[in-house]
Amino acid sequence: MKSLKVGLLGIGTVGGGTYTVLTRNAAEITRRTGVAINVVQVADKNIDHAKAITGGKVDVTNDAFAVVNNPDVDVVVELIGGYTLSKKLVLKAIENGKHVVTANKALLATHGNEIFAAAQAKGVIVAYEAAVAGGIPIIKALREGLGANKIEWVAGIINGTTNFILTEMREKGLAFADVLGEAQRLGYAEADPTFDVEGIDAAHKLTIMSAIAFGMPMKFDQAYTEGITKLQQTDIKYAEELGYRVKLLGITKRTEAGVELRVHPTLIPEKRLVANVNGAMNAVVVKGDAVGPTLYYGAGAGAEPTASSVVADLMDVARLSSASVEQRVPYLGFQAGQLNDLPILPISDVNSAYYLRLRASDKPGVLAGVTKILADRNISIDAMLQKEPDDNETEADIVILTHITVEKNMDAGIAEIEALPAIVGKVVKLRMEELGK
Numbered sequence: 001m002k003s004l005k006v007g008l009l010g011i012g013t014v015g016g017g018t019y020t021v022l023t024r025n026a027a028e029i030t031r032r033t034g035v036a037i038n039v040v041q042v043a044d045k046n047i048d049h050a051k052a053i054t055g056g057k058v059d060v061t062n063d064a065f066a067v068v069n070n071p072d073v074d075v076v077v078e079l080i081g082g083y084t085l086s087k088k089l090v091l092k093a094i095e096n097g098k099h100v101v102t103a104n105k106a107l108l109a110t111h112g113n114e115i116f117a118a119a120q121a122k123g124v125i126v127a128y129e130a131a132v133a134g135g136i137p138i139i140k141a142l143r144e145g146l147g148a149n150k151i152e153w154v155a156g157i158i159n160g161t162t163n164f165i166l167t168e169m170r171e172k173g174l175a176f177a178d179v180l181g182e183a184q185r186l187g188y189a190e191a192d193p194t195f196d197v198e199g200i201d202a203a204h205k206l207t208i209m210s211a212i213a214f215g216m217p218m219k220f221d222q223a224y225t226e227g228i229t230k231l232q233q234t235d236i237k238y239a240e241e242l243g244y245r246v247k248l249l250g251i252t253k254r255t256e257a258g259v260e261l262r263v264h265p266t267l268i269p270e271k272r273l274v275a276n277v278n279g280a281m282n283a284v285v286v287k288g289d290a291v292g293p294t295l296y297y298g299a300g301a302g303a304e305p306t307a308s309s310v311v312a313d314l315m316d317v318a319r320l321s322s323a324s325v326e327q328r329v330p331y332l333g334f335q336a337g338q339l340n341d342l343p344i345l346p347i348s349d350v351n352s353a354y355y356l357r358l359r360a361s362d363k364p365g366v367l368a369g370v371t372k373i374l375a376d377r378n379i380s381i382d383a384m385l386q387k388e389p390d391d392n393e394t395e396a397d398i399v400i401l402t403h404i405t406v407e408k409n410m411d412a413g414i415a416e417i418e419a420l421p422a423i424v425g426k427v428v429k430l431r432m433e434e435l436g437k
């Protein structure tokens, strides 16, 4: 029987899950591929941990380059993370003519253009299903299943850690810091959890999806990224009163003027399926011109769900390594040389509906002043909440949901509202998405 020899770099959460799934389901995987996929060498700086997991059945080293340079290894699985060492390792593996499987979205979003060019020149596979939305086969769906469509937009909850935090905060009223610790214990968070909570990890994944959806190079440096650290319980509560849930959403959309590429907390109508995706689960909505909206849901993080995608990629390598480069699905789903250098829209040019919360002195005429500013800017109001001041207070919250306008118009309106003498402090602004059409 044919065999595929795997060199594993990093046997932590995802690497451990990958080893377990490959071992436990070996017979099923071989029934499907006709190939025996075996880990022949593991590199991890924590040698004892690597030995404990592999039970002495596999050669273990603390030198990742030993695996990358091992002539016996056909495919290198990079599960160390980061983008400095991992970039060197992946480029060296490619130079050595080895196929690569990685779960590293940070690496691909920042250096993917260079890595894919190197792989193309060498004729090797670089597979990365686990890098976006963990166990959900979204890369396969975008590159293959939806290949007949002109993709119009992609929007998703693509960070398990922040969705877990938002869910626990909403359902249990827990504090942000306590929930983050729990997400770290469960193995969802990045080595540096700032990547999760500031929306950077979601922007990495969105960058990869936008490149595949629209056939363009990775443009992570132009993504607009806003995390959940400034999000307040008050706004989660008011949004609910108005029939919305707040989710950290990644949105990429093709417009006449350019491509939107943005990650931010977003109000979504609670009747949408995506609004009810909770815990570390992820969901991605893809709108194609032929198929309409489609929804993909599943575990976005964690050892075995992510391993499910790593192993599926290994199975693709097992099937396709003997095929010519032309017979394989291109790295970004479009032929090399067919990528368009589409411009990314600055956030000020993006069109959106908005949630505004203002704090106002409880005096007559305040609301009239605010609505006049909005009307003068052609911003229509969709809904409003006016709260009574709490006991002994003279100020109260006003919440306004607007119809769609361009962000720079909204920001100019907000500046005028903040200048009104009766308005106290800054206006809170959150974006809203219907996700329907």
Ligand SMILES: NC(=O)c1ccc[n+]([C@@H]2O[C@H](COP(=O)([O-])OP(=O)(O)OC[C@H]3O[C@@H](n4cnc5c(N)ncnc54)[C@H](O)[C@@H]3O)[C@@H](O)[C@H]2O)c1
Pocket (backbone or CB within 6 Å): 009, 010, 011, 012, 013, 014, 015, 043, 044, 045, 046, 062, 063, 064, 078, 079, 080, 081, 082, 085, 103, 104, 105, 106, 130, 131, 134, 187, 188, 189, 190, 191, 300, 301, 302, 303, 306
């Ligand atoms: N955890 C998840 O749910 C998840 C999901 C999807 C993608 N990812 C990605 O998968 C990758 C791995 O994540 P993880 O959660 O498994 O991380 P982890 O920290 O659990 O595992 C990383 C492993 O690499 C080892 N390592 C670190 N530096 C090394 C070096 N120089 N040489 C050899 N070994 C080294 C560590 O000892 C550790 O065992 C990252 O790119 C991450 O973004 C993680």
Ligand SMILES: N[C@@H](CCO)C(=O)O
Pocket (backbone or CB within 6 Å): 131, 133, 134, 158, 159, 160, 161, 162, 188, 189, 190, 196, 201, 300, 301, 302
């Ligand atoms: N830290 C990531 C892991 C999965 O990519 C998350 O929470 O979604």
Ligand code: NA
Pocket (backbone or CB within 6 Å): 129, 130, 131, 132, 133, 134, 135, 136, 137, 138, 139, 309
């Ligand atoms: Na995936």
